[in-house]
Amino acid sequence: MRELGCGLPHALEVMGERWSFLILRAAFNGLVHFEEFSSELGIARNILSGRLANLVEHGVMERTPCEDDRRKVEYRLTEKGAALLPAMLALRQWGERYTDNVSPELVLVDKQDGLPIAPITMHAHDGREIGWDDLMWQRAGELADQRGG
Amino acid sequence: MRELGCGLPHALEVMGERWSFLILRAAFNGLVHFEEFSSELGIARNILSGRLANLVEHGVMERTPCEDDRRKVEYRLTEKGAALLPAMLALRQWGERYTDNVSPELVLVDKQDGLPIAPITMHAHDGREIGWDDLMWQRAGELADQRGG
Protein backbone atom coordinates (compact mmCIF):
# COMPACT_ATOMS: atom_id res chain seq x y z
CA MET A 1 0.00 0.00 0.00
CA ARG A 2 2.63 2.51 -1.03
CA GLU A 3 2.64 5.54 -3.32
CA LEU A 4 -0.15 5.50 -5.84
CA GLY A 5 -0.03 9.19 -6.56
CA CYS A 6 -2.41 10.52 -3.92
CA GLY A 7 -3.15 10.56 -0.24
CA LEU A 8 -5.80 7.88 -0.30
CA PRO A 9 -3.46 4.94 0.31
CA HIS A 10 -2.04 6.59 3.40
CA ALA A 11 -5.47 7.45 4.70
CA LEU A 12 -6.51 3.85 4.25
CA GLU A 13 -3.39 2.59 5.93
CA VAL A 14 -4.48 4.50 9.01
CA MET A 15 -8.25 4.18 8.82
CA GLY A 16 -8.87 1.31 6.43
CA GLU A 17 -8.90 -1.57 8.88
CA ARG A 18 -12.15 -2.95 10.11
CA TRP A 19 -13.59 -1.11 13.14
CA SER A 20 -11.31 1.91 12.85
CA PHE A 21 -14.03 4.17 11.52
CA LEU A 22 -16.56 2.97 14.06
CA ILE A 23 -14.06 3.63 16.83
CA LEU A 24 -13.59 7.10 15.40
CA ARG A 25 -17.31 7.68 15.36
CA ALA A 26 -17.57 6.57 18.96
CA ALA A 27 -14.79 8.99 19.86
CA PHE A 28 -16.64 11.81 18.11
CA ASN A 29 -19.65 10.84 20.18
CA GLY A 30 -17.68 11.44 23.33
CA LEU A 31 -16.54 7.98 24.42
CA VAL A 32 -13.11 7.93 25.98
CA HIS A 33 -12.55 4.76 28.00
CA PHE A 34 -11.57 1.32 26.78
CA GLU A 35 -14.61 -0.29 28.36
CA GLU A 36 -16.88 2.27 26.75
CA PHE A 37 -15.62 1.51 23.27
CA SER A 38 -15.73 -2.19 24.00
CA SER A 39 -19.32 -2.30 25.17
CA GLU A 40 -20.64 0.29 22.72
CA LEU A 41 -19.16 -1.39 19.66
CA GLY A 42 -19.27 -5.03 20.76
CA ILE A 43 -15.77 -5.50 19.44
CA ALA A 44 -13.43 -8.12 20.85
CA ARG A 45 -11.06 -6.71 23.47
CA ASN A 46 -7.88 -7.81 21.74
CA ILE A 47 -8.95 -6.29 18.45
CA LEU A 48 -10.00 -3.06 20.11
CA SER A 49 -6.67 -2.97 21.87
CA GLY A 50 -4.84 -3.32 18.57
CA ARG A 51 -6.95 -0.74 16.78
CA LEU A 52 -6.58 1.85 19.48
CA ALA A 53 -2.83 1.29 19.53
CA ASN A 54 -2.76 1.79 15.77
CA LEU A 55 -4.78 4.98 15.94
CA VAL A 56 -2.51 6.32 18.67
CA GLU A 57 0.57 5.33 16.72
CA HIS A 58 -0.70 7.25 13.69
CA GLY A 59 -1.58 10.31 15.72
CA VAL A 60 -5.34 10.07 15.33
CA MET A 61 -5.93 9.52 19.03
CA GLU A 62 -4.06 10.27 22.19
CA ARG A 63 -3.82 7.92 25.15
CA THR A 64 -3.55 9.40 28.60
CA PRO A 65 -3.86 7.66 31.99
CA CYS A 66 -6.73 9.01 34.09
CA GLU A 67 -5.66 11.23 36.97
CA ASP A 68 -8.48 10.55 39.38
CA ASP A 69 -8.78 6.80 38.80
CA ARG A 70 -5.52 5.19 37.83
CA ARG A 71 -7.21 2.08 36.51
CA LYS A 72 -8.72 4.09 33.71
CA VAL A 73 -7.29 5.51 30.56
CA GLU A 74 -8.57 8.20 28.25
CA TYR A 75 -8.46 7.96 24.48
CA ARG A 76 -9.11 11.32 22.89
CA LEU A 77 -9.08 12.60 19.34
CA THR A 78 -6.10 14.67 18.33
CA GLU A 79 -6.43 17.55 15.90
CA LYS A 80 -5.46 15.10 13.17
CA GLY A 81 -8.23 12.79 14.30
CA ALA A 82 -10.79 15.56 14.44
CA ALA A 83 -9.85 16.46 10.88
CA LEU A 84 -11.41 13.19 9.78
CA LEU A 85 -14.89 14.49 10.57
CA PRO A 86 -15.75 15.60 7.02
CA ALA A 87 -14.74 12.21 5.64
CA MET A 88 -16.73 10.41 8.30
CA LEU A 89 -19.79 12.55 7.74
CA ALA A 90 -19.63 12.14 3.99
CA LEU A 91 -19.47 8.40 4.40
CA ARG A 92 -22.27 8.33 6.94
CA GLN A 93 -24.42 10.57 4.83
CA TRP A 94 -23.89 8.28 1.86
CA GLY A 95 -24.86 5.29 3.97
CA GLU A 96 -28.01 7.04 5.09
CA ARG A 97 -29.02 8.14 1.65
CA TYR A 98 -28.77 4.68 0.14
CA THR A 99 -30.12 2.59 2.97
CA ASP A 100 -33.71 2.22 4.12
CA ASN A 101 -34.79 2.81 7.67
CA VAL A 102 -31.73 4.54 8.99
CA SER A 103 -32.69 7.77 10.59
CA PRO A 104 -29.76 8.56 12.86
CA GLU A 105 -30.52 9.11 16.52
CA LEU A 106 -27.80 11.72 16.91
CA VAL A 107 -27.37 14.62 14.52
CA LEU A 108 -24.61 17.23 14.36
CA VAL A 109 -25.99 20.71 14.87
CA ASP A 110 -24.52 24.17 14.83
CA LYS A 111 -23.95 25.29 18.44
CA GLN A 112 -25.08 28.79 17.50
CA ASP A 113 -28.55 28.04 16.26
CA GLY A 114 -29.12 24.36 16.99
CA LEU A 115 -29.79 23.60 13.34
CA PRO A 116 -28.37 20.54 11.60
CA ILE A 117 -25.36 21.13 9.40
CA ALA A 118 -25.59 20.95 5.63
CA PRO A 119 -24.75 17.75 3.79
CA ILE A 120 -21.15 17.41 2.69
CA THR A 121 -20.86 18.48 -0.94
CA MET A 122 -18.21 19.48 -3.43
CA HIS A 123 -17.50 23.06 -4.38
CA ALA A 124 -15.58 24.89 -7.07
CA HIS A 125 -12.76 27.16 -5.95
CA ASP A 126 -15.20 30.08 -5.86
CA GLY A 127 -17.77 28.27 -3.74
CA ARG A 128 -20.23 27.12 -6.38
CA GLU A 129 -21.63 23.71 -5.55
CA ILE A 130 -20.44 21.23 -8.09
CA GLY A 131 -20.94 17.55 -8.95
CA TRP A 132 -19.04 14.70 -10.57
CA ASP A 133 -20.40 15.60 -13.98
CA ASP A 134 -18.88 19.07 -13.74
CA LEU A 135 -15.41 17.75 -13.04
CA MET A 136 -12.47 16.24 -14.83
CA TRP A 137 -9.00 15.03 -13.90
CA GLN A 138 -5.99 17.14 -14.71
CA ARG A 139 -2.32 16.29 -14.43
CA ALA A 140 -0.98 18.32 -11.53
CA GLY A 141 1.69 19.92 -13.69
CA GLU A 142 -0.75 21.30 -16.23
CA LEU A 143 -3.03 23.29 -14.01
CA ALA A 144 -4.69 26.45 -15.24
CA ASP A 145 -3.41 29.59 -13.54
CA GLN A 146 -5.39 31.05 -10.67
CA ARG A 147 -5.04 34.42 -12.46
CA GLY A 148 -4.31 37.29 -10.18
CA GLY A 149 -0.85 37.02 -8.62
CA MET B 1 -22.27 -4.70 11.87
CA ARG B 2 -25.96 -3.92 12.31
CA GLU B 3 -27.92 -0.84 13.34
CA LEU B 4 -25.87 1.50 15.46
CA GLY B 5 -28.09 4.50 14.88
CA CYS B 6 -26.55 5.94 11.73
CA GLY B 7 -25.58 5.14 8.17
CA LEU B 8 -21.91 4.57 8.85
CA PRO B 9 -22.17 0.83 9.51
CA HIS B 10 -23.94 0.29 6.21
CA ALA B 11 -21.43 2.41 4.35
CA LEU B 12 -18.63 0.36 5.87
CA GLU B 13 -20.36 -2.88 5.04
CA VAL B 14 -20.19 -1.85 1.41
CA MET B 15 -16.90 0.04 1.30
CA GLY B 16 -15.07 -1.03 4.43
CA GLU B 17 -13.22 -4.03 3.06
CA ARG B 18 -9.63 -3.73 2.05
CA TRP B 19 -9.14 -2.53 -1.54
CA SER B 20 -12.71 -1.37 -2.04
CA PHE B 21 -11.85 2.30 -1.82
CA LEU B 22 -8.83 1.94 -4.07
CA ILE B 23 -10.97 0.15 -6.63
CA LEU B 24 -13.42 3.01 -6.39
CA ARG B 25 -10.66 5.52 -6.94
CA ALA B 26 -9.45 3.61 -9.97
CA ALA B 27 -12.99 3.63 -11.32
CA PHE B 28 -13.20 7.39 -10.82
CA ASN B 29 -9.95 7.62 -12.74
CA GLY B 30 -11.59 5.94 -15.70
CA LEU B 31 -10.53 2.32 -15.44
CA VAL B 32 -13.19 -0.13 -16.53
CA HIS B 33 -11.70 -3.55 -17.31
CA PHE B 34 -10.77 -6.31 -14.92
CA GLU B 35 -7.20 -6.40 -16.17
CA GLU B 36 -6.86 -2.67 -15.76
CA PHE B 37 -7.84 -2.79 -12.12
CA SER B 38 -5.65 -5.80 -11.58
CA SER B 39 -2.48 -4.30 -12.99
CA GLU B 40 -3.05 -0.76 -11.71
CA LEU B 41 -3.69 -1.85 -8.13
CA GLY B 42 -1.50 -4.93 -7.96
CA ILE B 43 -4.29 -6.79 -6.23
CA ALA B 44 -4.64 -10.57 -6.43
CA ARG B 45 -7.11 -11.67 -9.08
CA ASN B 46 -9.34 -13.67 -6.77
CA ILE B 47 -9.59 -10.80 -4.32
CA LEU B 48 -10.34 -8.32 -7.06
CA SER B 49 -12.97 -10.66 -8.38
CA GLY B 50 -14.62 -10.84 -4.98
CA ARG B 51 -14.46 -7.11 -4.38
CA LEU B 52 -15.93 -6.22 -7.75
CA ALA B 53 -18.72 -8.72 -7.21
CA ASN B 54 -19.43 -7.13 -3.84
CA LEU B 55 -19.49 -3.63 -5.29
CA VAL B 56 -21.82 -4.76 -8.05
CA GLU B 57 -24.04 -6.53 -5.56
CA HIS B 58 -24.35 -3.37 -3.49
CA GLY B 59 -25.10 -1.23 -6.50
CA VAL B 60 -21.89 0.79 -6.46
CA MET B 61 -20.71 -0.54 -9.81
CA GLU B 62 -22.35 -2.03 -12.82
CA ARG B 63 -20.96 -4.96 -14.79
CA THR B 64 -21.64 -5.12 -18.53
CA PRO B 65 -20.09 -7.41 -21.13
CA CYS B 66 -18.21 -5.51 -23.82
CA GLU B 67 -19.99 -5.38 -27.17
CA ASP B 68 -17.00 -5.19 -29.48
CA ASP B 69 -14.78 -7.70 -27.69
CA ARG B 70 -16.72 -10.39 -25.95
CA ARG B 71 -13.80 -11.46 -23.78
CA LYS B 72 -13.94 -8.14 -22.02
CA VAL B 73 -16.23 -6.73 -19.41
CA GLU B 74 -16.85 -3.18 -18.29
CA TYR B 75 -17.19 -2.18 -14.66
CA ARG B 76 -18.66 1.30 -14.34
CA LEU B 77 -19.75 3.45 -11.44
CA THR B 78 -23.47 3.74 -10.87
CA GLU B 79 -25.03 6.94 -9.61
CA LYS B 80 -24.78 5.43 -6.11
CA GLY B 81 -21.09 4.80 -6.70
CA ALA B 82 -20.47 8.30 -8.02
CA ALA B 83 -22.13 9.65 -4.88
CA LEU B 84 -19.14 8.37 -2.93
CA LEU B 85 -16.90 11.02 -4.46
CA PRO B 86 -17.17 13.53 -1.60
CA ALA B 87 -16.29 10.83 0.92
CA MET B 88 -13.35 9.68 -1.17
CA LEU B 89 -12.07 13.19 -1.68
CA ALA B 90 -12.37 14.03 1.99
CA LEU B 91 -10.38 10.94 2.87
CA ARG B 92 -7.78 11.59 0.22
CA GLN B 93 -7.45 15.19 1.23
CA TRP B 94 -6.93 14.14 4.84
CA GLY B 95 -4.27 11.68 3.77
CA GLU B 96 -2.50 14.38 1.80
CA ARG B 97 -2.64 16.94 4.54
CA TYR B 98 -1.09 14.64 7.13
CA THR B 99 1.48 12.85 5.02
CA ASP B 100 4.76 14.15 3.72
CA ASN B 101 5.70 14.01 0.06
CA VAL B 102 2.35 13.20 -1.44
CA SER B 103 1.52 15.68 -4.09
CA PRO B 104 -1.08 13.91 -6.20
CA GLU B 105 -0.40 13.52 -9.87
CA LEU B 106 -4.04 13.91 -10.82
CA VAL B 107 -6.24 16.69 -9.51
CA LEU B 108 -9.97 17.22 -9.93
CA VAL B 109 -10.70 20.46 -11.71
CA ASP B 110 -13.85 22.31 -12.69
CA LYS B 111 -14.54 21.65 -16.39
CA GLN B 112 -15.65 25.24 -16.80
CA ASP B 113 -12.50 27.03 -15.75
CA GLY B 114 -9.92 24.28 -15.27
CA LEU B 115 -9.32 25.29 -11.67
CA PRO B 116 -8.98 22.75 -8.85
CA ILE B 117 -12.02 22.27 -6.68
CA ALA B 118 -12.13 23.52 -3.12
CA PRO B 119 -11.24 21.21 -0.24
CA ILE B 120 -14.15 19.34 1.29
CA THR B 121 -15.36 21.21 4.36
CA MET B 122 -18.36 21.34 6.66
CA HIS B 123 -21.02 24.00 6.42
CA ALA B 124 -23.89 25.23 8.53
CA HIS B 125 -27.39 25.03 7.03
CA ASP B 126 -26.97 28.57 5.70
CA GLY B 127 -23.62 27.91 4.05
CA ARG B 128 -21.20 29.27 6.64
CA GLU B 129 -18.09 27.16 6.86
CA ILE B 130 -17.96 25.45 10.19
CA GLY B 131 -15.62 23.21 12.19
CA TRP B 132 -15.79 20.51 14.84
CA ASP B 133 -15.52 23.09 17.60
CA ASP B 134 -18.66 24.84 16.39
CA LEU B 135 -20.73 21.67 16.52
CA MET B 136 -22.53 19.50 19.01
CA TRP B 137 -24.62 16.35 18.88
CA GLN B 138 -28.37 16.56 19.27
CA ARG B 139 -30.91 13.79 19.68
CA ALA B 140 -32.82 13.63 16.41
CA GLY B 141 -36.16 14.07 18.19
CA GLU B 142 -35.18 17.33 19.86
CA LEU B 143 -34.13 19.38 16.87
CA ALA B 144 -34.67 23.10 16.78
CA ASP B 145 -37.27 24.18 14.26
CA GLN B 146 -36.14 25.40 10.84
CA ARG B 147 -38.62 28.29 11.34
CA GLY B 148 -40.71 28.97 8.32
CA GLY B 149 -43.01 26.06 7.41
Added chain:
DNA sequence: AAAAACTGGTTGCAAATCAAAACTGGTGTA
Protein backbone atom coordinates in the same frame (compact mmCIF):
# COMPACT_ATOMS: atom_id res chain seq x y z
C1' DA C 1 -7.80 -23.84 -39.98
C1' DA C 2 -4.65 -24.37 -36.20
C1' DA C 3 -1.89 -22.39 -32.87
C1' DA C 4 -1.03 -18.84 -29.78
C1' DA C 5 -2.43 -15.24 -26.81
C1' DC C 6 -5.70 -12.57 -24.21
C1' DT C 7 -9.58 -11.81 -20.82
C1' DG C 8 -11.98 -12.68 -16.84
C1' DG C 9 -12.33 -15.35 -13.98
C1' DT C 10 -11.95 -20.08 -10.38
C1' DT C 11 -9.39 -23.43 -7.40
C1' DG C 12 -6.09 -25.01 -3.97
C1' DC C 13 -3.19 -23.98 -0.48
C1' DA C 14 -0.21 -21.27 2.91
C1' DA C 15 0.05 -17.22 5.67
C1' DA C 16 -1.94 -13.52 8.07
C1' DT C 17 -5.74 -11.61 10.49
C1' DC C 18 -9.93 -11.70 13.36
C1' DA C 19 -12.61 -13.14 17.11
C1' DA C 20 -14.36 -15.38 21.56
C1' DA C 21 -13.12 -16.69 25.92
C1' DA C 22 -10.28 -17.08 29.66
C1' DC C 23 -6.72 -15.07 32.22
C1' DT C 24 -3.61 -11.26 34.46
C1' DG C 25 -2.09 -7.46 37.16
C1' DG C 26 -2.66 -3.06 38.93
C1' DT C 27 -6.29 -0.23 41.29
C1' DG C 28 -10.22 1.28 43.85
C1' DT C 29 -14.25 -0.01 47.04
C1' DA C 30 -17.01 -2.44 50.82
Added chain:
DNA sequence: TACACCAGTTTTGATTTGCAACCAGTTTTT
Protein backbone atom coordinates in the same frame (compact mmCIF):
# COMPACT_ATOMS: atom_id res chain seq x y z
C1' DT D 1 -9.01 -8.37 53.71
C1' DA D 2 -12.00 -9.54 50.23
C1' DC D 3 -14.09 -8.26 46.13
C1' DA D 4 -14.99 -5.88 41.91
C1' DC D 5 -13.29 -3.03 38.05
C1' DC D 6 -10.36 -1.46 34.25
C1' DA D 7 -7.30 -2.19 30.61
C1' DG D 8 -5.32 -4.96 28.65
C1' DT D 9 -2.69 -10.01 27.07
C1' DT D 10 -2.82 -14.97 25.91
C1' DT D 11 -4.64 -18.88 23.85
C1' DT D 12 -7.06 -21.15 20.49
C1' DG D 13 -9.89 -21.75 16.46
C1' DA D 14 -12.33 -19.61 12.42
C1' DT D 15 -12.19 -16.41 8.66
C1' DT D 16 -9.91 -13.68 5.27
C1' DT D 17 -6.09 -12.64 2.33
C1' DG D 18 -2.89 -13.48 -1.17
C1' DC D 19 -0.05 -16.21 -4.43
C1' DA D 20 0.25 -19.29 -8.07
C1' DA D 21 -1.64 -22.31 -11.10
C1' DC D 22 -5.33 -23.51 -13.88
C1' DC D 23 -9.47 -22.98 -17.02
C1' DA D 24 -12.96 -21.79 -20.63
C1' DG D 25 -14.47 -18.69 -23.97
C1' DT D 26 -12.62 -15.10 -27.55
C1' DT D 27 -9.85 -12.78 -30.53
C1' DT D 28 -5.48 -12.60 -33.10
C1' DT D 29 -1.66 -14.48 -35.54
C1' DT D 30 0.37 -17.63 -38.63
